[in-house]
Amino acid sequence: MKLQFSSVSPRVACTPEEWNDWRWQFRMSLKSEEDFGRYFSLAPEEVQGFHSQKNIFRAQTTPYYASLADQKNPFDPIRLILMPRVEETQSLHQEMLDPLGERKPENHPRERLIHRYSDRVLFLLTDLCSVYCRYCTRKHFTANDHAFVRNNDYLQALDYIRTHSGIREVILSGGDPLTISDSHLERVLSDLRTIEHVEIIRIHTRMPVVAPMRISEDLCRIIKKHKPVYLITHFNHPREVTVESAMAVEKLVDHGVPVLNQMVLLNGVNNHAAIVQALSRRLLYVRVKPYYMFQCDPSLGSDHLRTSIEESLRIQRELWGHVSGLAMPTYIVDIPEGGGKAALTPNFLTGHQGSVHRFKGWDGVEAEYHSPSDTRPPMDLESYQDEWNELKNSKASL
Template sequence: MKFHFPRSPRPESIAESDWNNWTWQLRHSLKTQDDFALHFALNEDEKAAFVGGKELFNVRTTPYYASLAQQGPDGQSLRQILMPHRFEIEEGDQQMLDPLGERVNKAAPRLIHRYSDRVLFLITDICSVYCRFCTRKHFTGQEQAFIRNEEYEQALAYIRSHTGLREVILSGGDPLTVSDKQLDRVLTDLRAIEHVEIIRIGSRMPVVCPMRITGDLVQIMKKHKPVFLMSHFNHPAELTAEAVEALERLVDNGIPVMNQMVLLNGINNHPALVQALNRRLLYLRVKPYYMFQCDPSQGTDHLRTSVEDSLEIQKELWGHLSGLAMPNLSLDIPNGGGKTYLVPNFEVGQEGRTRHYVGWDGVKAEYISPAPEKIRKPDASLYEAEWAHLKSCKA
C-alpha cells in the first residue's frame, strides 16, 4: 500500500517562493490573539487563554502549521496542539514548572546532565511553534535566539572535561531555529571533542516548518556525521508532502531520523491513529522511537492521557504492528527520575524458574530459565575499564 501525502493548503495570496522559505515562515508567525483571529474563529475558551495565560507560556505558530489546523477533523486535533485553551490556566491534578527536574541536573548554564553518557545542550529557547503540551515551559519562550557566548563556552568546557560523555543532544527551544552558520559552529566545536561520538538534534521543524530542511542544512549535518535527527510528529495529518520531502532529504543523505511522539488526550490517543502515524513514518524510513506519556507541566492537565489508557493502546498494537513501527511507550519520572518503559504484561504467574505467559492473541505457554549455576559470564576484561569510566561520568 502506498500512502497519500497531501501538500499544505497554501493561501493564494502568498507566493509559493515565500511559503516555501523557512525564514519567511518564522517572520510571519502568528503570535497574538489578533494574528490568530485572522485565521481562526476563536471560541470563548481560546480567547480567555490569550488574556489569562500570557504569563504562563508564549503562543506562536507558523503560517504553514496554522494552515494544517484549518482542515477538517484532523485540523481540529492539530488546533489543540497550537491553540491556547482556558484549561491551561485552571488548576489541575498535577502542575509542575520543571517536571523533568532539569534545574536539579543542570551541570552548567544551558547544559543538563542526567544520564552518565550524555548531556542535553540547550542552544536556544525559541521554537517556531509553542506546543501547548511543552515540558520545558520554565525555559522555552524567553526569546533568546542563540545561547550567549559565555554560557556557550562554559557548556563546551564541561563537555571537554567529562571524558565519559559519549553523546550530546541539541535541544532548546528548537535548535533548528538557529541559522546554518550558528548550527555549523556548534557541530564543529562538538566534533572537535574527541570523546563525543554521537550528536543528536531534537527538532519539531520537520513537522511545523519542513521548509527549514534545506539542502545546505543537510550538508552541514552530513559533514559532522554521525548526526541523528529526532523528529516530533504526533499525528498522521502532520505528514504532508512538504514534510515527506524534508524527511527524504535527510535520510537520502545518510542522516538517521527517529521519531518521538507524545500521547495527547483527544488528539492522538487511539490505536488507529498511532498505527497510521508510525506505519507512514516507517515507510519514509523514519524509525518510531518513543511514544511518551505527556509530562505534567503547567497547563497540560487536559492534554494528558492516563497510564491505563496508554497501556491499552500499546497492548492493542502489540502483535498487529511490526516491531519496526512500534515505538517504546515511556514515562519520564517527575523530578528527574529518568525514563521508565511501560509495556503490556503478558506474564500471568511464576513458579521457581518457570514463568507462565498468555500472549497477545491468547496463546498460553511457559518459559523455563536455566538454573543459576549454569549461568556463565564472558571475558569482558578488554571493555571493563571503558564501562567503568562511562558509569563514573555523571557528576
C-alpha cells in the same frame, strides 16, 4: 489501504518563494489573538485562552503549521497542539513548571547544559521554536526570548563537555536548535567535533513538522559533514506527515542522517491506537523510525491534554501484535522531579513457579517457558572481567 500524504495549501496571500522560505514562515508567524483570528474562527474557550495565557506560555506557530489545522473545529487535533485554551489556567491535577527537574542544581551544571545521565548532556542552544506546543515540558525555559546562547555561556558549556570525558552524546535541544542559522549550527557542530570523546550528536527538532522548508540541501550537507549526527523529530499525528514534511525527512535520510521520531500521547489529539498506528506506518514509510511514545509530562497548563497511564498502556497493548517491531515506539514515562525515563510494556507474564513461567500473548495464546536448570556449570565470569571493562571504556571509532 493506500497511504495518503496530502500537500499543504497556504491560507495567506504570498508567493510560492515566500511560502517555501523558512525565514518568511518564521517572520510571518501567528502570535497574537488577532493573527490567529485571521486563520481560525476562534471559539470562546480559545479567546479566553489568549486573554489568560500571557502569564503561562505564549502562543506562536508558522503559517504552514496553522494551515494543517481545521479552521472551524476547535477540537481539531493539530489545533489543540497550537492553540491556547482556557483550560490551561485550570489546574485540576498535578502540574509543575519543571516536571523533569532540569533546574535542580545537580542536573544543571552550567547555563544551557543539563547533565542528568552519565554519558550524555542536553545543550539548550536557543529557547525559540517555530511553534509553542501547549503541552511543552520545558516551559521554564522555552519562549522567553533568550535566543541563541550567549558566547560566554557557550564557551563554558563547551569547556564542561570537554572536561567530562564520560560524555559520549551531546543532544542539541531547546527550544528548537534548527531555528538558528546554518552558520551558527555549523559552528556548534564543528566545535563539538573537536572534542574527541563526543561520539554522537543528536539534534532534537520539530522543524520537519512545522516548517519543513527549513530542511535544505545546505543544511543536510552541514549535518552530514559532522556525522554521526542523529536527528530526532516530533510528529504527533498522521496528518502532520504531509508531502512537504515527508520530503524534508527523506532528504535528511538520503544524505545519510538517521531520523527517529518522538511522539507524545495527548488527549483529543492522538489517544487512540488507530491514530498511533497510522502515524507509525507513515513515518516508517518515509524511513523515520518511531522511537519513543511519551506519556505527557505534568507540565503547567497541560492537564487537559494528558492521558492517564492506564489509557496509554491500553493503547500500547492494542498496538502490540498489530504493528511491526520497527514501527512500534517504546512507551516512556519520564518520572517527575528528574527521576529519569521508565519504559513500560504490557505484562504478558501471568505467573511462574520455579523455573516455569506462564505467558498469555497479545492474541490470547497461553504457553509456558521453561528456563534452563540452575545445575548447569556456571560460566567463568571472572576470566572475562578485564576484557569487558576494556570494551565498556573503549571509544567507538572506525
